[in-house]
Amino acid sequence: MPALDLPIAGAHRHKQPRVVGIDLGTTNSLVAYMDGDTPRVIPDEDGRRLLPSVVCFHADGSLTVGEAAKRRLTENAARTVYSVKRLMGRGLADVEAERCFLPYRLSEQHLDVVRIEIDGRLYSPPEVSACILKDLKRRAEAHLREPITQAVITVPAYFNDSQRQATRDAGRIAGLDVLRIVNEPTAACLAYGLHRAREGTVAVYDLGGGTFDISILKLQEGIFEVVATNGDTHLGGDDMDRRLAGCVLNEIRAAEGTDFADNPAFTEEVRIAAEIAKITLTDAEEAEIHLELPNGSLYYRTLLREEFEELAAPIVAQTLEPCRRALADAGLTPEEINEVILVGGATRVPLVRRRVEELFRKRPHSELNPDEVVALGAAVQAGILSGQVQGMLLLDVNPLSLGIETVGGAVEKIIPRNSTIPTGARQRFTTAVDGQISVDIHVLQGERELAKDNRSLARFQLRGIPPMPAGLPIIEVTFLIDENGLLTVTAREVRTSTEAHIEVKPSYGLTDAEVERMILESFEHAEEDVRVRQRVEAQTEADQVLAQAEKVLPLAAEFIAQGEMMEEERERIVQALEALRNVRQAEDAAVIRATLDEVEAVSRRFAERVLNHAVREAIAGKTLMEAARE
């Protein structure tokens, strides 16, 4: 029987909702989708593909995101947030070293989760990231003309659990169901491997604005297996800009007796000039830096590529050690790597290319735009999850070992780094005192021997242990790292088979309640979002109805000829459809909805007839076929 799927108003077609891929970057963010079997970046209305990861919070409570916010960086430095990715999932102590570079303020009161303070209001990094995600979401909805609620978001491979959780929280606050957190270098490899029957080992060197990752993958019959990953979450192209800006400021100080450190707008201007010079030196042998100083004098200098490379060399050198460690973990020599892929804007720097080529002894690939390849790969993974892309499977790893604190402050590793995820481990604990009914467990992430040198993930308490003599209870704790690299914990007392209660206090990160509150707040502050979404939904439905009507309306003539339908009824339907066509562009969803209801009311009987007609046809067809068989 043919599918009787008639999306005349009110009847919805069942379709897998589209999943988009998002690269939430330190400097720029992008959104991409699978157009058939090709991943494509979604541009904004002006055709721009990169969204600067910059959010400006205005005094009146409104905000600006992207290019417009970036333009305000110098005039509005203290209320414009950039590089928020460097703060994701971090505590105040973690970001001490770079606080001095940030023109915006961090609250002194919040030690566990960094808060940005603007006009006395506090913003957590996931909230700021959510502003960027919402903008990308709107961009995708406008382009694809359908509501977008599901996404795959990429993170640096070397992000720890807190940083991944913070990214997922940002998605939730932005109204996105984050189906998967994918590692950036792995995503890039997916984009490169999509239409090529590639086999062999691939190294992905990913130097972004603020993070560095190296991943080594084995490709075999559509399976992308990550064998080792390493990196540094605080190393990137930004550091080159800072070194260059520092050098310029030194020269200004030497000439003028001051570097105007009390003028954040000027410091910001110098940083931007440094970034522009770095980009110029990708193709040119020299770049010019012009600055008008706050005291009215001028600063001018020509920067040779060699001079810049001298400044950038220590940063590039720092990336090579993680590469060697990843090779060692993979048990491979540089010669055994078949291909090298470059990802991230900072890999445009010629010095980076030379050093990578020297290390792996082969010319790296850069056919795909290094700024876009991660988003394209995220779209591929989105396609795998929605069933749109077949035959590919990504097997990724956890970047850092997971351990628990033992007596004396040492760490016992229970899941080693570079284990394919999902994975898990079971660990048995017991009590130290007679009648003890709870046990405290401290979970850590990192490679160091002592608990204090590793990243604290969470402390939790196993409770509800039946009172027994010391050492008798056997508490079995199961640690499970899921396909997103996120940890879940369960516990059970083995002798009595009772489930123990676990109370988890994340060491760094928002609690569920905080995230819920932020989601609510974000909706209060973003009625606009809801309106846009409702409008897009209504418009999409209107388009479907109009398209379907065009297909079935010719049947009306047939029904009228057979006396089953009156000419006036058809007139009413045609008029209602005409009205729908006119209001389709309306700004207000309610107007479109009302017209859709009208169409549904006047066409209900016609729709029933179309349905009966289709059933009759189908039955007739079946009978004929049966007849033919006999």
Place this chain on the structure above:
Amino acid sequence: MMDVVTEAKAVRVPSRRMWRCWACAEEVAATGEGTCPRCGKIQPLGAETDYFTALGLPRRMAIDRADLERRWHALSRRFHPDFYRTGEPRERIVALENTALLNRAYRALRDPIARAEYLVRLEEGAGTEIPSQPPQELFEEILEIQELLMDYRAAAPDERDARRPQLEARRQEIRREYERVERYLTQDLFPRWDPLSPEAAPSPTEKAVLLAEIKEAIGNRAYLRRVLNGLEEALSASGVD
């Protein structure tokens, strides 16, 4: 933030070799394809399943790496959570737990030493300790090295250079020992294990003696690795500070 998940438990049917499908209650053989023959839903491999069984291999030391990888890939294609994203919650837990088990199994079996450690624990119980200990004949030698290392770390940077050649010589010596123990394990001891399969009806003492030898050699190797790491760390750090 962590969530608490509940394990998907298969209901054990009295016969013990059979399970009931969690979705349609059909009886499913525990050693089957991992899917229910009636409704086609994936079935839990079960947390108690050993790594060899999970990957469909006999309990042997000798494993063909390429075959192991093929099995792991094929089972990943069957169970990976990516393919059950829109499935019911129970099905998604089965996919997650099965894949986690397979990934652990693959990691443990692909490396010969980890495989031997796992076999020892299968034979003697999950809690079996394999103590890391120095080889008897190297006991004094290692004591000397620890003292040398202590002096070296305490020495002033300019004095260290003079001591380096001595440490370097010890490092090469320990590396040779480490490689010797590893060869002894993989080339002498491991090949003696497989002929002792249950079908060959080995005597319990024969098996126990071999297991004890394997455990000792694994413990020696682990100990030597630690000494070697200490030496390498000291030698590589000296240039910097």
